[in-house]
Amino acid sequence: MQERSAASRSWRVPPAHTVLKCAAAVAAAVLAVLVGDGRGTLLAGVVAAGFAVLAVRDLAAPVRVAADGEGVTVVAGYIGHRRLPWPEITAVRVDERRRLASRTRLLEIQTGDDLYLFSSYDLGADVYDVADALLALRGTAAG
Incomplete structure (x- = not known):
């Protein structure tokens, strides 16, 4: 991070x-x-x-997610970026699935039409920690 x-x-x-x-x-x-x-x-x-x-x-695009008080910038496509203002973001959550002996966790950033998925390998951090940080930034932007 x-x-x-x-x-x-x-x-x-x-x-x-x-x-x-x-x-x-x-x-x-x-x-x-x-x-x-x-x-x-x-x-x-x-x-x-x-x-x-x-x-x-x-x-070419090492930073996968960046956030501030205005919104979130995510990697979109191969190396493009997309700016998502906080009001456009409908959900920030972690999807966790268990199958056999493996567990997959993905950070989901959802807008009305799009869903952006990031693993801990993309972020260099635990997806739960990133989700908490994004929600905290969103809370400071709203308040």
Whole structure:
């Protein structure tokens, strides 16, 4: 988490995650070159491209959510941003689902027409903490 001021906060992809994605892209690309058969080369190349696409997104738009007294700015699409004034936001909540031995938690920011989802990997923080901080900022904006 990166904090700009008491009334402005932002959450970003942890740099270590971006480094891992870059390293995985390079490793898969090297593997693609070293593999002798066509199918293995193709598979490793696709994996390298996938990790590269994820790494480029992290580098181009590292801040996924930023909020202040006026509203929230979220990543929309691949690397675009969208400003959501507080009155447009209908809900900020955490969706938690359990399946078998796994648990998934996503921060949901909902407007009338759109739903933005962020994991702890996107935010570099626990989604419950981010939801609490957003609701606190929303409360100071309303009051």
